[in-house]
Amino acid sequence: MRVVIKLAGALLERDEDVQLLARQIAELARGGNELLVVHGGGKIFTATLARMGIASRFVGGLRVTDRETRDVAVMVFAGLLNKKLAGAISLAGQPAVGISASDAACFLAEPMQIEDREGGLGYVGYLTEVNVDFLRSLWREAIVPVACCMGLGADGELYNINADHMAAAAAEFIHADRLIFMTDVAGVLDGDKVLSALRGTDIEDLIRHNKVSGGMILKLEAAKRALAGGVSEVRIVGGTKPRALVAAAGTGRCPGTRVLPVVRAAAKAANGATQGAA
Numbered sequence: 001m002r003v004v005i006k007l008a009g010a011l012l013e014r015d016e017d018v019q020l021l022a023r024q025i026a027e028l029a030r031g032g033n034e035l036l037v038v039h040g041g042g043k044i045f046t047a048t049l050a051r052m053g054i055a056s057r058f059v060g061g062l063r064v065t066d067r068e069t070r071d072v073a074v075m076v077f078a079g080l081l082n083k084k085l086a087g088a089i090s091l092a093g094q095p096a097v098g099i100s101a102s103d104a105a106c107f108l109a110e111p112m113q114i115e116d117r118e119g120g121l122g123y124v125g126y127l128t129e130v131n132v133d134f135l136r137s138l139w140r141e142a143i144v145p146v147a148c149c150m151g152l153g154a155d156g157e158l159y160n161i162n163a164d165h166m167a168a169a170a171a172e173f174i175h176a177d178r179l180i181f182m183t184d185v186a187g188v189l190d191g192d193k194v195l196s197a198l199r200g201t202d203i204e205d206l207i208r209h210n211k212v213s214g215g216m217i218l219k220l221e222a223a224k225r226a227l228a229g230g231v232s233e234v235r236i237v238g239g240t241k242p243r244a245l246v247a248a249a250g251t252g253r254c255p256g257t258r259v260l261p262v263v264r265a266a267a268k269a270a271n272g273a274t275q276g277a278a
């Protein structure tokens, strides 16, 4: 199975969490799965910027990224975090390579345009292409690619990409069977209850009724995009629970929340309605 695994930045902060996930990634790769690991790291990035005396500004949840900020993003995402994760997976017994957009031009991006800010967001982009041949060459050798959330622009510049959107778009481009978001909560919550399954229309309801906010809205939007792009299933799972990732990649009971395609749900609903009428 081809699986994109997106790891939250919060899960890269504690060595125990990194090792727990690295062991499961190694196990899944050993089992013959073609994995693409994508990681975030917003909090560590913000903390590093603060340490360097650079203020963070956001427009519509997206970070305004001038050249200086972007350079720090490369240091933190493509450097520190990327290497830490690739090292942990390799030490867990499966060779992994940390890749960033520049390597074999594996992730291409275009700058994101927003209307209400003169000069745009700076070096913020969206994913436009994935070098699947390059990824295939790694999978053939059972090497796990670990990608940071950046894309290479036609101008040769690196662009920061929201990690959830990067994972969703990459899942679509590589025709992944499944996209798994490992996050810092147990799944999508309705109050204190973890929702075991969600469908497209449920997502709109949750947003409309203010039951989801912040990063979870971006994640659900990314999930919807991946499903619309042909990924069969998206799962949103807490990353600190032992074996949660292995379970999320399997066919048995899924911890966290399954996000299912609308079409299938609509067909089922129509079917149910017909049966109900009969």
Ligand SMILES: Nc1ncnc2c1ncn2[C@@H]1O[C@H](COP(=O)(O)OP(=O)(O)OP(=O)(O)O)[C@@H](O)[C@H]1O
Residues within 6 Å of the ligand: 007, 008, 009, 010, 039, 040, 041, 042, 043, 163, 164, 182, 183, 184, 185, 187, 188, 189, 190, 211, 212, 213, 214, 215, 216, 217, 219
């Ligand atoms: N209904 C909800 N269910 C679960 N989490 C929610 C909900 N509404 C808001 N959230 C928030 O969304 C957060 C998850 O998104 P967040 O962007 O912080 O993490 P991530 O996307 O997994 O990691 P990163 O942004 O580092 O890539 C949770 O920690 C929680 O605070």
Ligand SMILES: [Mg+2]
Residues within 6 Å of the ligand: 040, 164, 215, 216, 218
């Ligand atoms: Mg997020």
